[in-house]
Amino acid sequence: MxxxxxxxxxxxxxxxxxxxxxxxxxxxxxxxxxxxxxxxxxxxxxxxxxxxxxxxxxxxxxxxxxxxxxxxxxxxxxxxxxxxEPAAVQELKDDVLVQLYGIEHIDLAGLRRTLLARQERHRDHLAQYEAKIKLLKNGTTLKDTGRELALEVALIYEREWSEWCDRALARLEPAAVAQLDNVVPIMQGAGSTKT
Known part of the structure; x- marks a missing residue:
């Protein structure tokens, strides 16, 4: 588009x-x-x-x-x-996912901060969409139906991301990470720390 x-x-x-x-x-x-x-x-x-x-x-x-x-x-x-025209399917392109894929090479504290910010953004959008969709419930026009359908998929997207952030943050807590194999702290002064 x-x-x-x-x-x-x-x-x-x-x-x-x-x-x-x-x-x-x-x-x-x-x-x-x-x-x-x-x-x-x-x-x-x-x-x-x-x-x-x-x-x-x-x-x-x-x-x-x-x-x-x-x-x-x-x-x-x-x-x-x-x-x-057929609508193009949007390709997934996300810095956070790349950071997770190469997690052993990045700063975990920075990643957790990013995930917290992302979680807050998704929760804010979720609240906005929920308020908007309430206004459209029981709509009687094609316009209402289209907007409600668009908001429904947006709600799913924001809710899933928010819940995924919860799970990711829990799994990346310092105590949880310390239990994993092959965790090598990044040296102080040679970059950032891994905790």
Whole structure:
């Protein structure tokens, strides 16, 4: 998926300024597709150049004028073409998993800190998704159903990662690691320590 498609989905909801699209990414679409605000503004310009969106300047008193983007018929067609293509399965790419694979060569204390931070992030996202899905329960529209399905898989993802972090942290506690075979502490001064 490209960022342009995610922005077209946002514009299909309603005409929006770049700021509005960025806010929507922060609150909703951003759960599934991350983008910096500068990327969003750049892509809005590209969508306009392709004829998939147009902009209108809205006069405001006491503030800078607002540029509002709307999706065009060509933009709707592009969105439909994209939706007909098979979605690529995302390859797993994660620094933590690489660190675990080479665990005997890294700093365990640093890894535990990383896992704690990761656990907190997944728990925060889980709480956000749970709150959002409660608002959609018993929805009656196709839009509600689609969003609920997307949030269900996001809940599974965040819950599994959070629970996995619990298990990993327990297994990497210093007392648990000390019971393992072939644990060789890294020398002080030659890098970091293994505890």
């Amino acid at each position: 490209s960022l342009q498609n995610a922005i077209l989905v946002a514009l299909a909801e309603s005409p929006q300024s770049g700021y509005d699209v960025a806010k929507q990414f922060d609150k909703n679409v951003g759960f599934f597709w991350r983008a910096r605000h500068s990327q969003i503004y750049r892509e809005l310009g590209k969508l306009k150049d392709k004829g998939w969106a147009f902009s209108e300047e809205i006069q405001q008193s006491g503030k800078p004028n607002r540029i509002v983007f709307s999706i065009t018929n060509e933009g709707h067609e592009a969105l439909l073409r994209w939706s007909r």
